[in-house]
Amino acid sequence: MSGRTHLGMPSFPDASRTSTRNTTLRANLGHATRTIRGKRDRAVAELADWDRLRAAGAAVKDRTLRHLDHYLEQLEERVTAAGGRVHWAPDAAAARRIVTDLVRATGEREVLKVKSMATQEIGLNTALRQAGIAAYETDLAELIVQLGDDLPSHILVPAIHRNRAEIREIFTTRMGDWGRPAPEGLGDDPAELAEAARRHLREKFLRARVAVSGANFMVAETGTLVVVESEGNGRMCLTLPETLISVVGIEKVVPTWQDLEIYLQLLPRSSTAERMNPYTSTWTGTTDGDGPREFHLVLLDNGRTDTLADTVGRQVLRCIRCSACLNVCPVYERAGGHAYGSPYPGPIGAVLTPQLRGTGTALDASLPFASSLCGACYDVCPVAIDIPEVLVHLRERVVEGGPATVRGTRTTIRPAAGHAAERAAMRAATWLLDHPGALRSGQRLAARTRRLHPRRLPGPGAAWTATRDLPRVPAESFRDWWRRNRPEEGTDR
Amino acid sequence: MRVALFVTCVNDTLYPDTGRAVVTLLRRLGVEVDFPAAQTCCGQPQFNTGYRRQAEPLMRRYARAFAGYDHIVTPSGSCAAMVRDNYPRMGRRARAEGRGGHLAELAEEVVPRTWELTEFLVDVLGVTDVGAYFPYPVTYHPTCHGLRLLRLGDRPQRLLSQVRGLELVPLTGAEECCGFGGTFAVKNPAVSSAMGDDKAGHIRRTGAPVVCAVDNSCLMHIGGILGRQGAGTRPVHLAEILAATEEQPYGGPR
Numbered sequence: 236m237s238g239r240t241h242l243g244m245p246s247f248p249d250a251s252r253t254s255t256r257n258t259t260l261r262a263n264l265g266h267a268t269r270t271i272r273g274k275r276d277r278a279v280a281e282l283a284d285w286d287r288l289r290a291a292g293a294a295v296k297d298r299t300l301r302h303l304d305h306y307l308e309q310l311e312e313r314v315t316a317a318g319g320r321v322h323w324a325p326d327a328a329a330a331r332r333i334v335t336d337l338v339r340a341t342g343e344r345e346v347l348k349v350k351s352m353a354t355q356e357i358g359l360n361t362a363l364r365q366a367g368i369a370a371y372e373t374d375l376a377e378l379i380v381q382l383g384d385d386l387p388s389h390i391l392v393p394a395i396h397r398n399r400a401e402i403r404e405i406f407t408t409r410m411g412d413w414g415r416p417a418p419e420g421l422g423d424d425p426a427e428l429a430e431a432a433r434r435h436l437r438e439k440f441l442r443a444r445v446a447v448s449g450a451n452f453m454v455a456e457t458g459t460l461v462v463v464e465s466e467g468n469g470r471m472c473l474t475l476p477e478t479l480i481s482v483v484g485i486e487k488v489v490p491t492w493q494d495l496e497i498y499l500q501l502l503p504r505s506s507t508a509e510r511m512n513p514y515t516s517t518w519t520g521t522t523d524g525d526g527p528r529e530f531h532l533v534l535l536d537n538g539r540t541d542t543l544a545d546t547v548g549r550q551v552l553r554c555i556r557c558s559a560c561l562n563v564c565p566v567y568e569r570a571g572g573h574a575y576g577s578p579y580p581g582p583i584g585a586v587l588t589p590q591l592r593g594t595g596t597a598l599d600a601s602l603p604f605a606s607s608l609c610g611a612c613y614d615v616c617p618v619a620i621d622i623p624e625v626l627v628h629l630r631e632r633v634v635e636g637g638p639a640t641v642r643g644t645r646t647t648i649r650p651a652a653g654h655a656a657e658r659a660a661m662r663a664a665t666w667l668l669d670h671p672g673a674l675r676s677g678q679r680l681a682a683r684t685r686r687l688h689p690r691r692l693p694g695p696g697a698a699w700t701a702t703r704d705l706p707r708v709p710a711e712s713f714r715d716w717w718r719r720n721r722p723e724e725g726t727d728r
Numbered sequence: 729m730r731v732a733l734f735v736t737c738v739n740d741t742l743y744p745d746t747g748r749a750v751v752t753l754l755r756r757l758g759v760e761v762d763f764p765a766a767q768t769c770c771g772q773p774q775f776n777t778g779y780r781r782q783a784e785p786l787m788r789r790y791a792r793a794f795a796g797y798d799h800i801v802t803p804s805g806s807c808a809a810m811v812r813d814n815y816p817r818m819g820r821r822a823r824a825e826g827r828g829g830h831l832a833e834l835a836e837e838v839v840p841r842t843w844e845l846t847e848f849l850v851d852v853l854g855v856t857d858v859g860a861y862f863p864y865p866v867t868y869h870p871t872c873h874g875l876r877l878l879r880l881g882d883r884p885q886r887l888l889s890q891v892r893g894l895e896l897v898p899l900t901g902a903e904e905c906c907g908f909g910g911t912f913a914v915k916n917p918a919v920s921s922a923m924g925d926d927k928a929g930h931i932r933r934t935g936a937p938v939v940c941a942v943d944n945s946c947l948m949h950i951g952g953i954l955g956r957q958g959a960g961t962r963p964v965h966l967a968e969i970l971a972a973t974e975e976q977p978y979g980g981p982r
Contacts, residue, residue: 604912605919630776632778714763
């Protein structure tokens with residue numbers, strides 16, 4: 236039974252030192268992301284008004300976030316009027332407690348899971364297991380991760396780091412421990428693997444009386460929740476059980492059905508490269524004789540209000556979890572999702588995790604630096620989150636400290652540990668660069684000693700010369716050449 | 729028209745040939761270019777590593793050094809993008825922190841006058857045929873900040889396609905980052921090298937003896953990896969290709 240968590244994981248540079256050497260992972264991710272990138276580009280190119288859609292998607296989210304209190308109260312009122320119950324969870328621990336208590340109250344010992352980022356974020360499955368409740372993932376990739384005692388490495392395709400042969404091995408050896416075993420002589424043909432998963436899950440769908448889901452959207456005007464998926468497992472979980480519990484981040488609310496229309500266009504093209512999402516399930520409270528009798532909505536804050544207080548960082552709350560930024564990210568493609576030490580990997584993880592969890596651990600402080608700032612993520616983001624801007628903003632918080640909101644209180648964050656030497660070096664560099672005369676002296680010293688320069692550098696420079704040759708220092712800087720050729724020209728000021 | 733060269737700190741110190749090439753090229757096109765010696769660095773390494781306040785004196789220096797020029801031309805996509813994208817941002821942040829609008833005003837002053845070299849040639853001078861001669865196959869790597877921040881589009885390729893003798897060889901995965909990323913290269917050396925290896929592989933498979941870009945910092949990383957691999961591919965800045973003619977052919981680094 237899966238017991239792996241993200242606690243105590245190494246920093247991104249340390250984790251990726253190992254993962255970049257994993258040739259299977261590199262091949263799996265390279266192939267998968269290249270394929271989906273191309274498909275996404277074609278799907279988006281079909282729409283003449285993509286840029287306007289994207290701007291609308293960003294604007295509606297921004298406006299909603301500005302009036303989030305209003306829309307959340309409206310949502311609560313409508314969900315309650317429709318027969319649901321709303322619970323407010325200020326943090327992960329509260330959300331875990333609320334869900335566990337709700338499941339306990341039903342007397343059931345097992346729950347079905349619809350794939351959900353929010354429940355990964357709060358570590359729900361582990362909490363349920365500790366309470367003696369088995370949580371069964373029903374999304375195919377999430378099932379692969381669960382059976383393999385693994386962690387998800389992608390927002391949309393949690394098992395993207397696995398290939399067919401590995402999946403066949405996991406099914407063959409582990410399915411029996413969780414329920415119906417894999418058929419004898421299972422091959423690695425995708426259709427065959429999907430059929431094995433279907434049979435394994437089917438008995439669970441028909442047996443379970445409680446389901447836990449997340450939601451992609453919540454429509455405030457009617458109190459309606461929306462889940463979009465590709466496999467139909469979500470539809471099963473949302474309709475068959477007696478009790479449905481949905482854990483949803485507070486930023487998932489949209490004001491009206493008309494607003495929803497924007498995202499139902501942006502999301503499938505960005506995430507699965509589909510024109511339209513295959514299974515779109517919506518439900519409003521409860522309905523007698525149809526679907527769950529009991530519906531609970533757990534609204535999750537867990538750092539979102541703090542994030543909303545940051546004028547630069549708040550744009551990450553627009554995210555609709557499409558994963559386009561992961562698929563286009565050259566860093567993600569080579570490091571893999573696990574290196575990000577969070578359910579949210581890739582570029583969005585690098586800007587979301589340090590805001591939700593803070594920058595207090597070595598891992599979380601390293602995340603804003605897990606990017607070359609190439610800007611590909613910003614280009615593909617369907618809600619125009621300027622991820623590079625937020626990365627640089629969070630880097631500043633890590634190296635210099637500064638104002639931030641923590642659990643609703645405005646405080647001044649101290650710089651993360653281990654940056655003192657870098658800070659001193661940066662200040663020295665700035666001083667040098669603000670004194671052209673000194674810069675010139677340095678350049679001349681470097682030029683005079685150029686025959687003595689080592690091929691391998693000590694200290695931080697070793698990170699460069701381990702894999703790359705150094706450029707040769709020229710005999711003369713440009714500035715000296717200019718002065719020799721144009722003595723009448725400007726002087727250093 | 730008063731035109732200043734912003735050579736950048738990396739080119740000044742490590743790649744003076746690129747600065748000389750810009751001077752040669754612009755002069756050939758009838759543009760006299762100045763080099764105000766008060767210039768140093770745009771502050772990009774500081775800003776992108778999280779030391780925004782350390783970048784501020786360098787932003788002020790930039791504005792001071794280039795005051796009074798109609799145009800500031802730089803042979804660097806990322807430094808041009810630093811000025812155009814991040815100077816206004818630094819101004820807005822300073823204002824939001826209650827430190828007045830001075831930096832924002834400086835940004836407004838320098839942003840419209842700052843051009844990356846290919847923009848200056850194509851948009852300001854209106855030329856794509858600069859009379860260059862470079863009789864070799866060349867593959868072009870569009871650097872990220874030129875591509876995605878400045879939106880240079882096909883300006884570099886249009887300039888290259890007019891160079892006599894030059895054969896432009898397409899590059900697989902051209903728009904993917906090479907992995908340099910400034911301090912990223914030393915903070916995340918494993919991923920940076922993995923990205924650089926993949927880029928170097930694509931470049932080597934073109935068979936072109938020359939890889940060209942508008943940023944020497946990226947070429948330093950790519951060339952460093954190619955060199956360590958013992959590849960014969962030479963990184964050359966676009967300015968040096970455009971500066972070469974039949975009378976003064978490209979002679980390699982001096």
